[in-house]
Amino acid sequence: MSFPWANQYAPTNPFMRWLDERLPLPRLAYNSVGGGYPVPRNLNYFWNFGVLAGLALVIQIVTGIVLAMHYNANADTAFQSVEHIMRDVNQGWFLRYLHANGASFFFIVTYLHIFRGLYYGSYKAPREMVWMLGLVIFLLMMATAFMGYVLPWGQMSFWAAKVITGLFGAIPLIGEPIQTWLLGGYAPDQATLTRFFSLHYLLPFVIAGVIILHIWALHIPGSGNPTGVDVKGPQDTVPFHPYYTAKDGFGAGVAMIGLAILVFFMPNYLGHADNYIPANPLSTPAHIVPDWYFWPFYAILRAFTVDFILEAKLWGVLAMFSSILLLFFLPWLDKSPVRSGNYRPKFRIFFWILVADIFVLGYMGGLPAEEPYVMISQIATMYYFAHFLIILPLLSMVEKTRPLPNSISESVLHGEAAEAAPIGVPAGPAATATA
Amino acid sequence: MAALEVNEGNASLDGANNDGGVRRRDFINIAAVSFAGVGGAALVFPLVNQMNPSADVLALAQIDVDVSAIQPGQAIKTSWRRQPIFIRNLTPAEQQAANAVDASGLRDPQTLAERTKEGHANWLITLGVCTHLGCVPLGAAEGENKGEYGGYFCPCHGSHYDTAARIRKGPAPRNLEVPEYEFTSPTAVRIG
Numbered sequence: 160m161s162f163p164w165a166n167q168y169a170p171t172n173p174f175m176r177w178l179d180e181r182l183p184l185p186r187l188a189y190n191s192v193g194g195g196y197p198v199p200r201n202l203n204y205f206w207n208f209g210v211l212a213g214l215a216l217v218i219q220i221v222t223g224i225v226l227a228m229h230y231n232a233n234a235d236t237a238f239q240s241v242e243h244i245m246r247d248v249n250q251g252w253f254l255r256y257l258h259a260n261g262a263s264f265f266f267i268v269t270y271l272h273i274f275r276g277l278y279y280g281s282y283k284a285p286r287e288m289v290w291m292l293g294l295v296i297f298l299l300m301m302a303t304a305f306m307g308y309v310l311p312w313g314q315m316s317f318w319a320a321k322v323i324t325g326l327f328g329a330i331p332l333i334g335e336p337i338q339t340w341l342l343g344g345y346a347p348d349q350a351t352l353t354r355f356f357s358l359h360y361l362l363p364f365v366i367a368g369v370i371i372l373h374i375w376a377l378h379i380p381g382s383g384n385p386t387g388v389d390v391k392g393p394q395d396t397v398p399f400h401p402y403y404t405a406k407d408g409f410g411a412g413v414a415m416i417g418l419a420i421l422v423f424f425m426p427n428y429l430g431h432a433d434n435y436i437p438a439n440p441l442s443t444p445a446h447i448v449p450d451w452y453f454w455p456f457y458a459i460l461r462a463f464t465v466d467f468i469l470e471a472k473l474w475g476v477l478a479m480f481s482s483i484l485l486l487f488f489l490p491w492l493d494k495s496p497v498r499s500g501n502y503r504p505k506f507r508i509f510f511w512i513l514v515a516d517i518f519v520l521g522y523m524g525g526l527p528a529e530e531p532y533v534m535i536s537q538i539a540t541m542y543y544f545a546h547f548l549i550i551l552p553l554l555s556m557v558e559k560t561r562p563l564p565n566s567i568s569e570s571v572l573h574g575e576a577a578e579a580a581p582i583g584v585p586a587g588p589a590a591t592a593t594a
Numbered sequence: 595m596a597a598l599e600v601n602e603g604n605a606s607l608d609g610a611n612n613d614g615g616v617r618r619r620d621f622i623n624i625a626a627v628s629f630a631g632v633g634g635a636a637l638v639f640p641l642v643n644q645m646n647p648s649a650d651v652l653a654l655a656q657i658d659v660d661v662s663a664i665q666p667g668q669a670i671k672t673s674w675r676r677q678p679i680f681i682r683n684l685t686p687a688e689q690q691a692a693n694a695v696d697a698s699g700l701r702d703p704q705t706l707a708e709r710t711k712e713g714h715a716n717w718l719i720t721l722g723v724c725t726h727l728g729c730v731p732l733g734a735a736e737g738e739n740k741g742e743y744g745g746y747f748c749p750c751h752g753s754h755y756d757t758a759a760r761i762r763k764g765p766a767p768r769n770l771e772v773p774e775y776e777f778t779s780p781t782a783v784r785i786g
Contacts, residue, residue: 225644247649250640408626415633 164393166194197396199384201571207410208272215265220363222258232356234349237312238437256426262304263429264418266452280498285380287490292373303362306355315431317438318447320347329476386570387498395567454524455517461528462540495555502561513546656786669734674785678722680734692758702769706758720759720770724748
């Protein structure tokens with residue numbers, strides 16, 4: 160499960176030795192995130208976002224458990240209980256703002272994590288399972304975030320519950336019974352709120368479980384790296400601890416500053432004022448949009464306006480779900496043997512066009528469903544699917560890639576002897592050869 | 595600065611410092627970890643403090659009671675901080691009975707005067723919470739068992755309180771607690 164030159168866990172403390180023979184939990188930690196996990200030595204800061212996403216999950220679970228001590232999953236009192244948290248509970252405002260903005264933080268770092276994977280080809284063999292498990296986590300996150308958004312039982316909560324469950328209503332024949340089943344009624348009400356609360360509490364732990372599988376699958380081949388070249392020997396790696404614990408620690412510090420700015424100075428910037436109005440089943444707010452992290456998908460949903468064989472409504476729903484399900488096939492759509500975008504000049508251009516396209520979709524998703532926004536959404540949606548279904552398969556056939564470095568160490572060393580031997584790692588043959 | 599940089603270049607493979615001084619890296623390591631530790635500890639405070647009584651609970655921590663309708667020999671139960679409060683208008687006979695006891699021989703030595711306000715010796719105001727394990731003693735309402743000493747009787751484990759609500763018999767360790775209160779007028783009490 161690891162490279163043969165990985166450091167071995169060898170506790171010197173007698174108690175730790177005693178424990179290791181009975182419950183080798185410290186050994187597991189050592190081999191996963193300690194000195195026993197060799198990692199390519201050339202990771203850049205884009206490799207911080209997995210750890211940051213894990214940190215975000217911890218923040219969400221801790222603040223969430225605490226909020227659940229004060230929240231009331233009752234259609235009559237849920238809204239009041241959220242105000243109670245904001246005004247009466249000691250530091251309740253802080254905990255709630257941290258949870259609400261923590262969700263945005265979680266999506267920011269996860270999106271950067273996904274884009275890192277797209278650019279550096281992290282989805283390619285032998286890491287397909289890592290990629291697909293990551294997508295499962297992403298889907299679970301979306302479900303969890305949506306249900307959490309419903310809990311304050313404000314206007315946006317209520318109508319989000321109605322609209323999102325309405326997506327399932329688009330399915331022919333069985334759609335309406337499914338929507339009624341999801342809601343436990345004909346509109347969101349007590350039954351909806353209590354089941355969403357129950358699932359919102361459950362799913363983060365399911366996410367934690369899938370994260371363990373995600374990391375397990377990752378540690379079979381080991382982490383990727385910006386060159387996309389496989390690790391060839393000890394000179395290509397450094398132990399996770401202290402090298403990447405320090406690097407991730409620094410990244411976490413910067414990220415926490417960003418989160419603190421959101422929580423303390425602009426806590427409602429990413430929210431909607433309408434959600435401070437109690438839910439009213441008889442009046443829809445003039446402009447309803449989901450939270451920002453759903454905007455690109457919301458734009459795809461609204462891009463289908465004409466019936467074509469199937470109803471436009473169904474096309475929108477299918478396209479929205481396909482836009483994510485499609486990514487499960489990415490390892491087989493992009494057949495280029497070169498992983499890293501750094502060595503694929505044409506892919507790199509199209510990658511940035513895709514990023515821009517997703518930003519356009521996101522921007523359109525946040526705007527009202529009017530022209531010209533709908534038309535722009537339609538073009539951007541077409542491009543999104545074209546990127547994965549046409550451009551990537553073609554590119555992998557015709558693109559002339561740049562020559563890859565012979566090894567990771569060769570790509571990072573510039574001939575200085577000192578660089579070849581960082582503290583704790585004896586200079587390997589490849590390193591000395593370069594020097 | 596120059597000396598430090600030279601030191602770092604000379605650091606041996608295990609990170610130990612051969613010159614006996616403190617390397618810049620040691621300083622950065624300790625500073626960073628301490629800073630994160632202090633930050634983490636600061637974050638624990640709201641997580642713990644949120645379980646303390648919230649502002650709306652504390653707002654109910656003071657109540658005003660009108661005692662004008664309570665006749666001598668009668669008692670009422672009211673609620674303060676979600677706990678029962680007994681307010682009892684002692685008859686002269688009950689006060690005498692309480693004063694006749696030598697307080698120093700009691701389990702929790704207190705005189706009636708110490709348990710009432712000056713000038714209001716007939717008003718016995720206590721928590722209706724048995725000091726044994728927290729049940730509500732009987733004796734405040736008409737017809738309830740007042741125990742062997744004519745005060746209160748806790749049915750859970752048989753603690754007997756006298757007319758000054760002092761523990762006289764049974765497992766309870768202390769007298770019924772007298773809350774903080776004051777008479778805002780001859781017939782109005784502010785508890786808390």
